[in-house]
Amino acid sequence: MIRFEDVTKVYDTTSRPALDGVTTEIERGEFVFLVGPSGSGKSTFIRLVQREEKASSGTVYVSGRDVARLSSWRVPHLRRDLGVVFQDFRLLPNKNVFANVAFAMQVLGKRRGLINQAIPEVLKTVGLQDKARRFPHELSGGEQQRVAIARAVVNSPAILLADEPTGNLDPETSWGIMEVLDKIHQNGTTVVMATHDHEIVNTMRRRVVELHEGEVMRDEAEAGYQPADATAQLQSRLRKTEVN
Amino acid sequence: MRFAFIVSETLSGIRRNLSMVISVVLVTFISLTFVGSAGLLQMQINQMKGYWYDRVEVAIFLCNDTSTAASCAGGAVTDSQREAIEAQLDSQQASAYVESYEYESQEQALELFQDQYSNLDMAESVTADQLPESFRVSLVNPEQYEVVNEMFSGMPGVEVVSDQRELLESLFSLMNIASVIAIALAVIMLITAILLIATTIRLSAFSRRRETGIMRLVGASKTMIQLPFLAEGVVAAMLGAALASLATWAIAKFFIADWLATEYPQTGFISSTEALWLVPLLFAIALILAAVSSMLTLRRYLKV
Numbered sequence: 001m002i003r004f005e006d007v008t009k010v011y012d013t014t015s016r017p018a019l020d021g022v023t024t025e026i027e028r029g030e031f032v033f034l035v036g037p038s039g040s041g042k043s044t045f046i047r048l049v050q051r052e053e054k055a056s057s058g059t060v061y062v063s064g065r066d067v068a069r070l071s072s073w074r075v076p077h078l079r080r081d082l083g084v085v086f087q088d089f090r091l092l093p094n095k096n097v098f099a100n101v102a103f104a105m106q107v108l109g110k111r112r113g114l115i116n117q118a119i120p121e122v123l124k125t126v127g128l129q130d131k132a133r134r135f136p137h138e139l140s141g142g143e144q145q146r147v148a149i150a151r152a153v154v155n156s157p158a159i160l161l162a163d164e165p166t167g168n169l170d171p172e173t174s175w176g177i178m179e180v181l182d183k184i185h186q187n188g189t190t191v192v193m194a195t196h197d198h199e200i201v202n203t204m205r206r207r208v209v210e211l212h213e214g215e216v217m218r219d220e221a222e223a224g225y226q227p228a229d230a231t232a233q234l235q236s237r238l239r240k241t242e243v244n
Numbered sequence: 245m246r247f248a249f250i251v252s253e254t255l256s257g258i259r260r261n262l263s264m265v266i267s268v269v270l271v272t273f274i275s276l277t278f279v280g281s282a283g284l285l286q287m288q289i290n291q292m293k294g295y296w297y298d299r300v301e302v303a304i305f306l307c308n309d310t311s312t313a314a315s316c317a318g319g320a321v322t323d324s325q326r327e328a329i330e331a332q333l334d335s336q337q338a339s340a341y342v343e344s345y346e347y348e349s350q351e352q353a354l355e356l357f358q359d360q361y362s363n364l365d366m367a368e369s370v371t372a373d374q375l376p377e378s379f380r381v382s383l384v385n386p387e388q389y390e391v392v393n394e395m396f397s398g399m400p401g402v403e404v405v406s407d408q409r410e411l412l413e414s415l416f417s418l419m420n421i422a423s424v425i426a427i428a429l430a431v432i433m434l435i436t437a438i439l440l441i442a443t444t445i446r447l448s449a450f451s452r453r454r455e456t457g458i459m460r461l462v463g464a465s466k467t468m469i470q471l472p473f474l475a476e477g478v479v480a481a482m483l484g485a486a487l488a489s490l491a492t493w494a495i496a497k498f499f500i501a502d503w504l505a506t507e508y509p510q511t512g513f514i515s516s517t518e519a520l521w522l523v524p525l526l527f528a529i530a531l532i533l534a535a536v537s538s539m540l541t542l543r544r545y546l547k548v
Contacts, residue, residue: 050461072466073465073466075463076460076463076464076465076466077463078463079460079461079462079463080462080463081463082463084461090454090457090458090461092454092455092458093454103455103458104458104462106249107249107458107459107462107464107468107469108462108463108464108468109246109249109468151458151462152462155462155463
């Protein structure tokens with residue numbers, strides 16, 4: 001489904017590469033956590049899959065296609081195969097929940113009948129069937145993220161890319177989001193989720209690809225995740241201050 | 245669905261960006277009105293050339309009592325001199341160039357003079373013997389004025405041979421200068437319009453960057469993303485062209501056809517229907533305008 005072959009991405013020649021010789025493969029129907037501290041290359045990984053960026057060297061295949069060699073007018077076709085969710089939701093503030101999700105279908109020229117049929121279904125999947133007429137500012141963060149997920153999957157993409165979808169949410173709400181993502185995964189969608197929330201990773205026990213300074217440090221099935229030393233140190237230091 | 249969606253996106257873009265859109269409409273309106281006026285001037289020049297070149301004559305002015313020219317040293321033209329000139333006009337030699345001629349007496353000259361300058365006070369005080377009598381000669385080919393000039397200007401009793409075409413030429417060159425100035429102003433305004441449309445599209449793209457971001461994300465086509473912005477520029481430019489067409493037609497109708505033509509009935513003026521030929525031109529320019537500025541902008545600010 002997604003295959004990276006010795007992929008290196010350099011944004012700025014003076015600093016170290018964002019990704020450095022990454023080779024990995026994600027199969028159809030997998031649920032993969034992409035973990036690592038900030039700056040480890042998780043977002044770059046996702047941007048390369050979306051073809052927001054092109055690899056400096058190496059090849060990225062998505063659904064069997066070399067994304068770097070897609071002509072610019074074929075790129076939209078690639079993106080229709082991908083649903084993407086971000087930490088900051090990216091909803092349209094002047095549209096209600098229904099219209100936000102409908103927008104993703106309208107811009108692809110879907111028929112009104114299909115839209116009216118698909119949206120209640122997808123809102124039910126994310127648990128927002130009663131809030132279709134609400135506006136984003138009337139929703140909690142977790143609800144807003146559910147809308148974003150509904151928008152990402154309403155066109156039934158084969159792959160869902162989630163870039164720290166729980167980054168802005170409290171643990172309780174994060175679990176709600178994970179349940180939704182799990183449900184979508186069980187419906188057959190390949191899910192790639194970038195995160196540094198070790199609690200979620202440790203509980204879910206899925207495949208974990210750990211990036212460190214742009215390199216794959218670890219790739220294990222049903223694995224956990226211990227935050228890097230720096231984070232651990234900071235946490236223990238914080239704990240000490242709390243005690244004091 | 246797709247079409248309706250693009251239309252509604254375009255309209256919402258125009259609504260959000262109304263003041264910019266209005267300024268684009270006004271700038272294209274003014275610039276295209278300059279283009280239209282230059283077009284009217286050129287049409288008028290062509291019309292007058294056709295009209296006047298058929299009518300212009302070479303005037304052979306004869307000496308009168310007040311003539312000061314060297315050839316009139318002998319005083320006013322005598323009957324025999326006048327006959328000699330007439331005989332020369334009738335001669336074999338001249339008939340190759342002269343199509344027809346008419347004699348205009350001092351009284352007729354006065355009548356015409358008072359008619360043409362009725363609005364001047366001095367017209368009343370002019371008397372017939374102050375004006376020269378003349379032969380009005382139409383040429384087979386108006387370009388051959390020089391030949392006729394040589395033939396008659398040396399003859400006794402002839403004060404001067406004048407080519408009326410020269411007067412017209414200076415009028416035409418004046419009108420040409422006016423249309424060049426109009427075109428120059430139009431070009432400056434058109435450049436302004438292009439930049440303004442580009443800025444408008446850029447602002448519009450910026451104010452809708454959330455929407456376009458999501459459109460890219462879900463894989464909307466290039467057309468779907470860019471067309472509403474392009475349409476916004478085109479609609480504004482077209483409105484400007486429509487106003488300019490109206491203005492051009494109004495100039496042709498109320499200024500030229502209604503006012504000038506009644507003030508100067510002898511002159512051939514273009515009609516307001518002829519001015520309608522300029523309308524497709526104005527719309528074409530507006531379209532090119534919008535296309536050029538969109539090309540400048542969309543590639544840079546609305547990447548897919």
